[in-house]
Amino acid sequence: MKTSLSIKNYEALQLLKCFAGSVCIAICSQICVPFVPVPFTMQTLAVLFVASSLGARYGIISVLMYLAEGAIGLPVFAKCASGLPHLLGPTGGYLIGFTFAAYLIGTLIEKFKAKSFLAIFGSGLAGEVVLFLIGYLQLACFVGFTAAFKLGVVPFLLGDFVKVLLFALIMSGKRLALGR
Helix, strand or coil: CHHHHHHHHHHHHHHHHHHHHHHHHHHHHCCEECCCCCCEECHHHHHHHHHHHHHHHHHHHHHHHHHHHHHCCCCCEHHHECCHHHHHCCCHHHHHHHHHHHHHHHHHHHHCCCCCHHHHHHHHHHHHHHHHHHHHHHHHHHHCHHHHHHHHCHHHHHHHHHHHHHHHHHHHCCCCCCCC
């Protein structure tokens, strides 16, 4: 009896962590620099941290909770947007891509017990590539492949590279030598 109670408590705690992760992603989605058609937000950074902290299984659950919250009308997407049209519209591929990115990041960190800067950086970069690919393909359905690359990939490369760098520095415990 005691064991089943412990398992239930563990699962409840994990679901609470997943919900907290979805809230973190939602909050970071509001930190936004508006681009057209894809806004530049900090939600990708949140996905990196959620996936690496919760692992593949619970990272996906957290992202799916976030997507479900937005799909049912809670204003959790960038610029307080919500609704199924955002998942099915031009920028929806990036939102859906969070799920695949979370899985890949969580899996790589778990499988390789990634603790070094390079391993964490590599897992984050791999997640970003998957995210960009899925987002780019859905955006291309609306604006064409060339325009999707110009609007939905190029403007975000440097910013997302910096996010992955920051993620890897924090998760590996590295310090920035900013000088005095």
